Amino acid sequence: MTRAAQTAADPRAITSIAERISGQKDRIHVSIGAVCNNNCVFCMEEDRDGRYENNSAMTTERIRWILEQNQGAEEVCFTSGEPTTRPELPDLVGMAKRMGxxxxxxxxxxxxxxxxxxxxxxxxxxxxxxxISIHGHTKKLHEGLTRTPESFEQTVAGMDSVAKLKRFGVELHTSTVLTDRNLPHMLDVYRFLREHGVDQVVFNVMQANGRADTYFEQIFPSYTETAAAFRSFLDTVGEAQPQAFLVDIPLCTTEAIPDFNRGYVERHAHYDISRRNTTVLKEQTATRAQQGGGRGLVLLTRQDLDEAERAKRDTCATCRYDGVCEGVWKNYLKRNGWDEFIPIPP
Structure with missing residues (x-):
């Protein structure tokens, strides 16, 4: 998820997408959901056993230490699996608030x-x-992707609950993961969500990992198709500045989209238990574990994942976005190659 429009409240303050990415601040993710009560076809957390082991080990004591180490971060986000399955979530939120x-x-x-x-x-x-993650404006569309009966009605009711709390300063954002199934319905999804009080509607392009990699041929639209569909949505929505944002897609494919509506996945860090079999930091695990305060934790960053799972080619260095671009998922390139990625001149 992302805070895609940092300047949404003041259109006069809109900056370029490159400037927004360069100026982003750190946030910390705390992985606490050992299980999830949905079964999304595109979930990047395909290793359910590994997630259960890792997130079950995130005890209150470990979480307190993580929060203490990262005081001053712009945001703390409880995530991974389904965080609301943890009974102590309200207490953890209170702990974070007391720490400032x-x-x-x-x-x-x-x-x-x-x-x-x-x-x-x-x-x-x-x-x-x-x-809140919601992937369609109808029961059929949403539950076809979550593969969980009654999940649509319950998620919509959850949105409505949060909307009732907005008068107390609470913000409601949504995340809709784009697939071949819901890509043609962005306008309907957007209007449905805004009618339910959503402040920002984020359309997330799939990360080509986990189940999204397993079912790639069945559900993953190309970046070019996705960008064109989003541009068409903006042309037809009938709003001067729609609160809709396209996130996690190479910027070279979205030049036709206004900078205001181009989002990004923000820089963040999280902790794994050191014994977890991760695909990144294999050589650095010992060093990072020593920084875990003896609690068996290893710090991982968004950049670690990008460097391990994304790629750039030599011509990317000639693109105006090279300094802020994370690259392209290697699993995406295996299927579609480099043809659609054309460097944008400075």
């Missing part, structure tokens, strides 16, 4: 939030931004 974190958020499918007293409990504890 000003933005406290959660990435969730929103289903448990359908119970307004629970959503209010989180808000009272200090949670002031909710990122």
């Amino acid at each position: 974190y000003r933005r406290i958020s959660v990435m969730t499918n929103g289903r448990r939030l359908m119970h307004l007293p629970y959503a209010a409990l989180l808000a009272k504890a200090g949670m002031n931004r909710f990122y």
Whole structure:
């Protein structure tokens, strides 16, 4: 998820996408959801056993240490799996608030939030931004992707609960992962979500890992198709400045999209337990583990994943976005190659 439009409140302050990416601040992710009550076809966390082991090990003591080490970060976000399955989430939110974190958020499918007293409990504890994942404007479309009966009604009810709390300073953002199935329905999805009080509608391009890699041929539209569909959506939505943002797509493919609506996945860091079998940092694990305060934790950053799983070619160095571009997922390149990535002159 992303805060795609840092200047949305003041259109006069809009800066270029490159400037926004360069000026982003750090945030910390805290992985606490050992399980998830959805079964999304595109989930990047395909290793459910590994996630269960890692997130179950995120005890209150470890989380307290993580929060203490990262005081001053712009945002702390409780994420991975389904964070609301952890009974102690309200207590963890309160802990973050007492430590002075000003933005406290959660990435969730929103289903448990359908119970307004629970959503209010989180808000009272200090949670002031909710990122809710919803992948269609109809039951058929959403549940065809989550593969979980009744998930649509519950997620929509969860959004409605959070919308009722907005008068207390709570923000409601959504994440819709784009697939071949919902790509043609962006306009309907956007209008549906805005009618339910969503402040920012983020359309996330899939990361070509996990199940998105397993089912790539069945669900993954090309970047060129995605950018064209989003541009068409902007042309037809009928708003001067739609609160809709296209995220995690190489910038060279989105030149036809206004900078205001071009989003990005923000820089963040999280901790894994050191014994987790991760594809990144194999050589650095020992050094990073020593920085874990003896708690068996290893710090991982967004850049670590990018360097391990994305690629650039020599001509990327001639592109105006080279300094802020993370590259292209290697699993995407295996299928589609480099032809659609044309460097943009400075």
